[in-house]
Amino acid sequence: MPRLLILFLVFAAELVAISLSVDGQNLVSSPLLTAQVLGVWGMPAIRFLVSFAVMGCALMYLMRREALNTFRRDASQSPTQPRRVLLHLTLFGALMLLGPRLYAVNGAKSAALPVAFVLLGIGVLFTGLAALAPVRIWLRLAKSAGATWLYAAIPALATVLLSAAWRSLWKPASLATFTLVQWMLRPFLGHLIIQPDRMRIATARFGVIISPQCSGLEGMGLLILFGSLWLWLNRKEFRFPHALLFIPVGLVTLFVLNSVRIAALMLIGNAGARDIAANGFHSQAGWIAFNGVAFGLCLVSGRVSWMVRTAQQPDQAIAGTQVPELVNNVAVYLGPFLAILAAGMLARSLTGGFEWLYPLRIAAAAAVLFSYLPEYRAMNWTWTWRGPAGGLVVFAAWIAMEFALSGQPAGAAPSALQFAAPTARWTWIAARAFTAILAVPLAEELAFRGYLLRRLTTSDFGHLNPARSTVLALAGSSVLFGVMHGERWLAGTLAGILYSLLYRRKGQLGDAILAHATTNAAIAAAVLLFGWWKLW
Amino acid sequence: MVRSITLALVVLGSAAFAFAGNISSPEIDATSATGAVALLSGAVLVLRARRRTR
Numbered sequence: 001m002p003r004l005l006i007l008f009l010v011f012a013a014e015l016v017a018i019s020l021s022v023d024g025q026n027l028v029s030s031p032l033l034t035a036q037v038l039g040v041w042g043m044p045a046i047r048f049l050v051s052f053a054v055m056g057c058a059l060m061y062l063m064r065r066e067a068l069n070t071f072r073r074d075a076s077q078s079p080t081q082p083r084r085v086l087l088h089l090t091l092f093g094a095l096m097l098l099g100p101r102l103y104a105v106n107g108a109k110s111a112a113l114p115v116a117f118v119l120l121g122i123g124v125l126f127t128g129l130a131a132l133a134p135v136r137i138w139l140r141l142a143k144s145a146g147a148t149w150l151y152a153a154i155p156a157l158a159t160v161l162l163s164a165a166w167r168s169l170w171k172p173a174s175l176a177t178f179t180l181v182q183w184m185l186r187p188f189l190g191h192l193i194i195q196p197d198r199m200r201i202a203t204a205r206f207g208v209i210i211s212p213q214c215s216g217l218e219g220m221g222l223l224i225l226f227g228s229l230w231l232w233l234n235r236k237e238f239r240f241p242h243a244l245l246f247i248p249v250g251l252v253t254l255f256v257l258n259s260v261r262i263a264a265l266m267l268i269g270n271a272g273a274r275d276i277a278a279n280g281f282h283s284q285a286g287w288i289a290f291n292g293v294a295f296g297l298c299l300v301s302g303r304v305s306w307m308v309r310t311a312q313q314p315d316q317a318i319a320g321t322q323v324p325e326l327v328n329n330v331a332v333y334l335g336p337f338l339a340i341l342a343a344g345m346l347a348r349s350l351t352g353g354f355e356w357l358y359p360l361r362i363a364a365a366a367a368v369l370f371s372y373l374p375e376y377r378a379m380n381w382t383w384t385w386r387g388p389a390g391g392l393v394v395f396a397a398w399i400a401m402e403f404a405l406s407g408q409p410a411g412a413a414p415s416a417l418q419f420a421a422p423t424a425r426w427t428w429i430a431a432r433a434f435t436a437i438l439a440v441p442l443a444e445e446l447a448f449r450g451y452l453l454r455r456l457t458t459s460d461f462g463h464l465n466p467a468r469s470t471v472l473a474l475a476g477s478s479v480l481f482g483v484m485h486g487e488r489w490l491a492g493t494l495a496g497i498l499y500s501l502l503y504r505r506k507g508q509l510g511d512a513i514l515a516h517a518t519t520n521a522a523i524a525a526a527v528l529l530f531g532w533w534k535l536w
Numbered sequence: 537m538v539r540s541i542t543l544a545l546v547v548l549g550s551a552a553f554a555f556a557g558n559i560s561s562p563e564i565d566a567t568s569a570t571g572a573v574a575l576l577s578g579a580v581l582v583l584r585a586r587r588r589t590r
Contacts, residue, residue: 230580290572290576291579328586330582335582338579
């Protein structure tokens with residue numbers, strides 16, 4: 001097993017251990033830590049460091065890929081330094097022991113404790129980096145980064161300083177939204193109750209208060225970020241400054257759509273579906289609008305001739321010849337997963353407290369799978385006994401972590417399901433289990449192992465033997481897989497690592513899919529047999 | 537010039553995003569954020585690949 005993979009597994013084990021022993025929520029809000037270390041500038045400083053790290057890594061990946069490859073090669077060839085690993089583990093052990101004492105009710109209240117905790121944290125980080133690669137290799141990487149660090153530091157600092165400035169825009173933006181929503185509703189609702197002092201718009205049956213947060217500024221901020229990154233990544237294709245129009249057009253569209261969202265919310269609530277309006281549509285519609293505007297602009301911007309350097313050719317018939325269209329390999333691997341995500345958003349927006357439209361995911365995934373059927377038929381779907389065996393190992397780890405982190409997973413079935421007619425109840429349960437056991441493993445393994453694990457190794461992912469995928473790619477794809485599992489991100493990451501190892505072993509995606517399906521089948525069985533409904 | 541404007545836009549967008557992290561806003565609901573961002577990122581990757589295959 002490569003040295004870097006072993007170290008990565010050690011770091012993953014540390015993450016598990018610290019998650020089990022230290023309550024992050026309590027730690028951050030610990031008065032001792034706030035008073036002695038964080039103070040007034042502590043949180044902005046942490047925000048700066050996080051922004052700096054994220055931007056630095058992203059810029060290095062985008063602008064200094066060769067330097068990263070050299071670093072990986074040098075690091076994997078350098079021998080392990082047992083003393084550094086031992087020092088790292090010792091400091092980590094001390095950090096674990098100290099953490100809970102900072103927020104324990106009867107814990108020591110010495111002012112030196114938080115300072116020692118922060119110093120230990122820095123020590124753990126640096127000895128971990130030293131265990132990963134010798135200092136000289138890190139210095140070589142820093143040298144080859146050139147001005148990348150400065151490019152990351154300036155926007156990270158500005159991000160922290162400017163974030164408060166957004167607050168001043170809240171009031172005018174919410175006032176404009178309040179007015180716009182009234183205009184939109186008047187043709188449909190004759191007797192509107194308008195209360196400007198409370199920013200409330202209502203009818204006799206339903207009402208909304210447009211708070212400053214409802215003005216859509218956060219979505220607009222995200223759109224600026226997304227739009228500028230899109231322009232930057234595709235800068236060779238666009239004509240500047242023309243293409244910058246992309247940003248204001250998107251902002252105006254999103255601002256108007258936010259008012260449409262609130263007006264639609266009023267109409268849905270007024271029609272009697274208060275539960276759907278307040279619990280489903282309210283939050284999902286914001287993301288649907290954001291994704292729609294962002295993706296729509298990407299789609300349209302490439303087709304507006306005065307925005308691009310070379311206008312795209314029509315699909316076929318260039319100079320009278322038929323050009324066969326190549327298969328979009330990325331769509332083949334990501335399509336089913338994206339279809340499930342989109343169907344999930346739609347299902348949640350159209351239902352209230354309980355997601356009755358969950359089966360929409362099956363229809364969406366099946367439609368994509370059917371449209372690329374010849375490509376899927378051509379893939380290697382062979383599998384071995386290691387697939388189901390690995391799936392059971394993941395299930396055991398998943399349950400163990402559930403008990404350790406959240407306690408007993410037993411719980412009552414959702415009340416909507418309990419009180420539903422038996423046919424409706426069992427149809428929903430069958431659809432939920434079918435999605436978890438068949439559709440999700442197929443879609444997620446195609447996306448995270450078939451695509452992401454290989455794509456993070458090389459851009460020509462279609463021709464890469466999975467066994468040659470890098471440790472960094474394995475770590476990155478597994479962490480992203482874990483993040484998709486929300487609160488269970490740690491268990492998800494570990495599951496991702498195991499599925500990746502199965503895939504890498506013989507290059508058979510069938511093993512990873514079967515492992516994933518086995519895990520999900522065992523979870524479904526635990527839900528139905530033992531009543532562990534919290535797992536669903 | 538264009539590079540500076542783009543950098544400024546990235547900063548402005550990041551600032552709004554960092555600010556959004558401090559507030560509770562239903563339409564930017566954090567529990568749906570992961571799925572929504574994954575969906576957009578995936579869709580953009582598919583779009584970029586589609587342009588290359590033509």
